[in-house]
Each structure stands twice: as C-alpha cells, then as structure tokens.
Amino acid sequence: MRGAFVTGTDTGCGKTAVACAAARQAVKEGLRVRVIKPVETGCLEEGNRLRPLDALALAEASADRSPLDEICPYRLRLAAAPQVAADAEGVEISAERIETLVRRAQGQSDLVIVEGAGGLFVPIGPGLDMADLAGRLGLPLLVVARAALGTINHTRLTLEAASRRGLPLLGVVISHTMPDLPSADRANLDLLRRALGPRLLGELPHGADATVPPVPLRTLLSQSATC
Ligand SMILES: Nc1ncnc2c1ncn2[C@@H]1O[C@H](COP(=O)(O)OP(=O)(O)OP(=O)(O)O)[C@@H](O)[C@H]1O
Ligand SMILES: [Mg+2]
Numbered sequence: 001m002r003g004a005f006v007t008g009t010d011t012g013c014g015k016t017a018v019a020c021a022a023a024r025q026a027v028k029e030g031l032r033v034r035v036i037k038p039v040e041t042g043c044l045e046e047g048n049r050l051r052p053l054d055a056l057a058l059a060e061a062s063a064d065r066s067p068l069d070e071i072c073p074y075r076l077r078l079a080a081a082p083q084v085a086a087d088a089e090g091v092e093i094s095a096e097r098i099e100t101l102v103r104r105a106q107g108q109s110d111l112v113i114v115e116g117a118g119g120l121f122v123p124i125g126p127g128l129d130m131a132d133l134a135g136r137l138g139l140p141l142l143v144v145a146r147a148a149l150g151t152i153n154h155t156r157l158t159l160e161a162a163s164r165r166g167l168p169l170l171g172v173v174i175s176h177t178m179p180d181l182p183s184a185d186r187a188n189l190d191l192l193r194r195a196l197g198p199r200l201l202g203e204l205p206h207g208a209d210a211t212v213p214p215v216p217l218r219t220l221l222s223q224s225a226t227c
Contacts, residue, residue, distance in 0.1 A: 002221055003102075003112035004170055005139040007130060009154035011118045013146035014175025016054045018204050018214050019115050020061035022142075025213040026111050026220065033062040034105035036114045037072045038098040038133065039086075039124065042079030050075045054115060062113065070101055083123035093125050095136055102137050111220060114139060119154075120161050131165045140168040142215065145192070147176045147203070149185050152192050159199075170222075171201035173214045179206050 004022075008015045019035070026033045035058035043050035055072035058064070064071060074093050076085035086093050105112045116122070120131040134141060141162055145155045155172060162169055174189070181189065193200055204214040 002110060003106065003114065003139045004142040004220055005114045005116060005134040005137060006142045006144060007116045007120055007134065007158070008144040009119060009146060009151060009158050012177070013144050014173075014177050014204060015115050015144045016057055017177075018142070018144045018173050018175055019113050020057055021204055021208065021214050022220060023058065023062035023113055025215075025217055027061075027063055029217055031110040031217075032108070033064060034066065034109040034112045035059060035062045035064050035071060036098075036102055036105055036112065037117075038101075038114065039074040039076065039082040039093060039117050040072050041076045041082055041085040041117060043075045043077060045077065050077060058113070058115060066105075066108075070104070073097060073101060081122050082117050083125050086125065093128075095124070095128055095133055098133065099136055102139075112139070120158060120165070120167075131161060131167060134167055135165060140170045142170045142201075142220075143172045145172055145174050147174050147181060147185075147189055148178060149188060152188060152195070155192060155196075169199065170219055171199045171215070172196055173201050174203040175214070176204060176206035176208075 006015045006019045023033050037055040040052035040054050043052045052072045052075045078085035078088045116130045122130045143158050145151050202214045
C-alpha cells in the first residue's frame with residue numbers, strides 16, 4: 001500500500017512541515033493524496049469545538065476535503081502525550097478505528113500520509129505506542145529529524161527503535177526549524193548526514209516555501225523500504 005507514516009525524533013521537530021511539503025509536491029504531480037493525523041493533542045478551543053491545527057494544515061496541503069472526523073478522529077484539548085490527553089477527557093483511543101480510516105483512505109487515493117504525534121515511543125493507550133500503531137498500519141516510516149544539537153542521538157535512537165520493532169523505513173528528512181545554526185551544530189549535522197548515507201532522503205530548508213519537495217516522490221511511492 002502506498003503511503004508513509006511520518007514520525008519524528010521528538011515533538012516539534014518538523015513532522016507537519018515535512019508532511020505538508022511532501023503532500024503539496026504529490027498534489028502538484030497530479031496524485032490524489034489523503035492525510036490522516038490520528039491523534040492531535042493541544043487542540044485550540046473555539047467555542048465548543050476543538051481545532052486541530054496540524055490536521056487542518058495537512059488537509060489544506062493535500063487538498064483533502066474529507067470530513068475532519070476522518071482526517072483527525074481524536075482531537076484532544078490537553079497539550080500532552082495522546083494517552084495522557086485522552087485519559088484527561090475519558091477518551092479511549094482505538095487503534096482499530098484508526099486502521100479502518102487509514103484503509104478507507106488507501107482505497108480513495110494514490111498516496112496516504114499519516115502523521116504521528118511526538119516520536120515512536122509516545123504512549124497512545126495501555127499497551128499501545130506510536131511504533132505499535134505504525135506497525136499495525138503497515139506503512140513505512142518517514143523519520144523527521146530536527147537540525148539542532150542533539151539530533152545525532154535522537155535520530156540514532158529512533159532508527160534503532162524502528163529497527164528493533166521491525167518497522168520498515170523509507171528514510172530520514174532533516175527539517176531546519178531554526179534559521180541559523182552555530183558552526184558546531186553545522187559540523188554535527190554534517191556527521192549525521194554522512195552517517196545516514198542513502199537513508200537521508202532530503203532536507204527541508206528553514207522557512208522553505210511549502211513547495212520544496214523534501215522527499216523524492218518516487219521514494220514516497222515506492223513499495224520498497226529497508227528495516
Ligand atoms: N523547515 C522549517 N522552516 C521553518 N520553520 C519550520 C520548519 N520546520 C518546522 N518549522 C517550525 O517548527 C515548529 C514545529 O514544526 P512542526 O509543527 O512541523 O513540528 P511537528 O513535529 O509536526 O510537531 P508536533 O509534534 O507538535 O506535531 C513549527 O512552528 C514550524 O512552523
Ligand atoms: Mg505536527
């Protein structure tokens with residue numbers, strides 16, 4: 001099944017930015033794209049509704065006009081890990097419901113992009129974390145790494161976790177969330193680039209207009225991924 005599960009080394013590392021850029025690129029190439037943000041926490045309250053900003057950005061980038069309940073079934077108030085935010089509202093997150101939505105989206109599109117929350121080991125519910133969900137959905141991982149100090153460790157941890165869980169990997173995208181990096185950080189990043197080799201698919205420059213493709217489309221559409 002064509003699609004990617006966008007995860008990251010951390011929260012705020014650029015998953016939405018990269019997923020939106022990839023979606024825009026695919027739409028530009030004439031593909032029908034569906035997006036799913038299964039759980040979004042920290043939603044803004046607007047009257048008696050909750051606005052999931054990531055899901056809305058993804059929907060806009062992909063021109064996905066599906067009902068919000070299909071794009072983002074779990075919209076939660078608390079800006080916390082999904083399990084914590086769900087517990088606070090007495091909500092139980094169902095992996096089965098999420099899988100049903102993803103399978104339906106796959107039947108309606110050429111490419112499905114799913115954005116996780118936080119990183120792979122973020123808890124969704126008892127006995128269920130983001131890595132379990134990615135495995136259940138059977139989508140290969142697109143790992144977003146933040147161009148900042150600490151990213152070598154975070155990226156290696158994420159790739160090792162993915163490998164141990166047997167999750168297929170499309171590759172890594174570095175997102176430049178900050179405008180300028182000190183020279184020590186740039187040197188760090190060079191080492192990460194060399195260490196990743198072909199697993200580094202691309203980089204999203206800082207402030208890049210969202211049409212810059214961070215991932216070659218053929219990679220997103222490929223069925224082949226490495227563990
Ligand atoms: N390439 C970039 N250039 C400029 N700003 C960026 C870039 N990538 C990310 N950002 C900014 O960094 C912040 C975090 O990015 P983003 O929301 O994409 O992260 P995330 O991993 O999706 O976060 P979350 O865990 O909350 O879903 C946002 O304010 C975003 O606009
Ligand atoms: Mg996001």
